[in-house]
Amino acid sequence: MGQSHPLDNSVYSALTGPQTHFAQRRGNALRYPLDVSPFMALPDSPDDADWxxxxxxxxxxxxxxxxxxxxxxxxxxxxxxxxxxxxxxxDGVAAARDQEAVRLTQADVPEMLALAGRTRPGPFLPRTIEMGTYLGIRSGGRLVAMAGERLRLPGWTEISGVCTDADWRGHGLGTRLMLAVAAGIRERGKTPFLHVVASNTNALRLYESLGFRLHRAMTLVLTRPPGEAPIR
Incomplete structure (x- = not known):
């Protein structure tokens, strides 16, 4: 069952492509390990057996x-x-390396989890760092901003985990890190993309001002099968 474009079903494209090493599979259903990402995937037009x-x-x-x-x-x-x-x-992002940005490693994960917990940029788990390159900026030894790569699909890499400590907002650190991550993606011959919640109009305006272009709207659904206990 083919897909019209890798971005149409990006998680499925990632887990059947460059990130297949993460894939936990049952039939046509796929998911990341629970400590990597909460996302799961089905092929286009799933049938009852897939569900x-x-x-x-x-x-x-x-x-x-x-x-x-x-x-x-x-x-x-x-x-x-x-x-x-x-x-x-x-669509013309001014990607550029940043001299202050440092590549984050497993040793930085506790600080990364703490920063993500304070700023809530989206799911960031103990092994999320394994999905791609993460860059950070430190001040006085403290991690104050980060951004990195999440989904990798054929020809494309997602920018994600962009966040800045509340005390350091307004200095453009998140933007600088996004542009640095984009530069690394481009150097590998891939195209950067990202997702933003439609109601976050401020972020949307910022990303468009940086040279990102709206591709399409997607649907994110958290659902549960019949008879299961409520999800907290």
Whole structure:
């Protein structure tokens, strides 16, 4: 079952492509390990067997988190959250290396988790750093901003995890790190892209001013199979 474009079903494209080493599979259903990312994936136009497989892959009490052009769970499944996210692609971003940016490593993960916990840029887990290159800026030895790579699909790499400590906002650190991450992606011959929640109009304006162009709207759904306990 082919896909019209890798970005249409980006998690599936990543887990069947450059990030297949992360893939936990049951039939056509795929997911990242729980300590890497919460995202799961089904092929385009999944059938009842695919939905049964992803329910089994989630396990008892587990929610199913999917992102695609459209996500319509079968009858009886509970939709816990449905969010419109916008997918933006590089359309002339002024990507540039940054002399202050340092590559973050496993030794930095506790600080990265703490920064993400304070700023909530989206899911960041103990092994998320393994998904790609993460860069940070430190002040007085303290990690005050970071940005990195999350989904990798054929020809494309997602910029994610962009966050700045509250005490350091307004200095353009997040923007600088985004441009530095974009430079690294381009150097590997890939095209940067990113996602932003549609209601975050300030972020959308910033990304468009940097040279990202709206590609299309996507749907993010957290759902659960019939008979499962409520998700907290």
């Amino acid at each position: 049964a497989d992803i329910a089994a892959l989630a396990g008892p009490g587990g929610g199913v988190t999917l992102t695609a052009l459209t996500v319509e769970p079968p009858d009886g499944w509970e939709v816990v959250t449905r969010i419109t996210v916008l997918q933006l692609i590089d």
